[in-house]
Amino acid sequence: MVTLTTHDHDGELAVFLIGARIERPWRPDGWWPALAAMRPMLAELADDPDAGFLGATTLVGARGPTSVQYWRSVEDIYAYAGDDARRHRPAWVEFYRRARRVPGAITVWHETYRVPAGGHESLYAGRPALFGLAAATGAIPAARRGRTARERLHSTAAQDGP
Incomplete structure (x- = not known):
């Protein structure tokens, strides 16, 4: 997997x-x-x-x-x-x-x-080596934010919303 x-x-x-x-x-x-x-x-x-x-x-x-x-x-x-x-x-x-x-x-x-807050999304598939933004901020399971890029971007926007 x-x-x-x-x-x-x-x-x-x-x-x-x-x-x-x-x-x-x-x-x-x-x-x-x-x-x-x-x-x-x-x-x-x-x-x-x-x-x-x-x-x-x-x-x-x-x-x-x-x-x-x-x-x-x-x-x-x-x-x-x-x-x-x-x-x-x-x-x-x-x-x-x-x-x-x-x-x-x-x-x-x-x-x-x-x-802006909620304006970024990323996905790293494969070995959990840190690269890019995840190397700078840490990594979490993608499922916490959503299955698709659209869901992950919407998820961060919702967390930082009004």
Whole structure:
């Protein structure tokens, strides 16, 4: 029998995608520092439960990595990004400095999604290894929320309703 689980989070959250696309692979001096900066930032966030960071999954594609991050709120993302005492600001300043010296070597991008309470659903079928949102928030049996994606999404919306 296949084990079905879902994530264990009922409230609002933010999904933050950040990635890099290596445009000039022959210029690692232009792209490696940007890639190398991500791991220390993720470690800093993981070590600070008050930052609002819930967890991340990093995916590696042919042209570069993408980090799928889960946060308590969009405001927590902004607070971290704008904090001069954290690793992000110095890394961002260094990125711009390097981009002027080695233009076009890398494209760095991000997307931010505010997900209201009741606006998220997940399903993990198979071995109960934690991945994605379940790795960030924990996992529960999917049956607790419903048999189908529609039921699970409706279930979380009902729990957080008026």
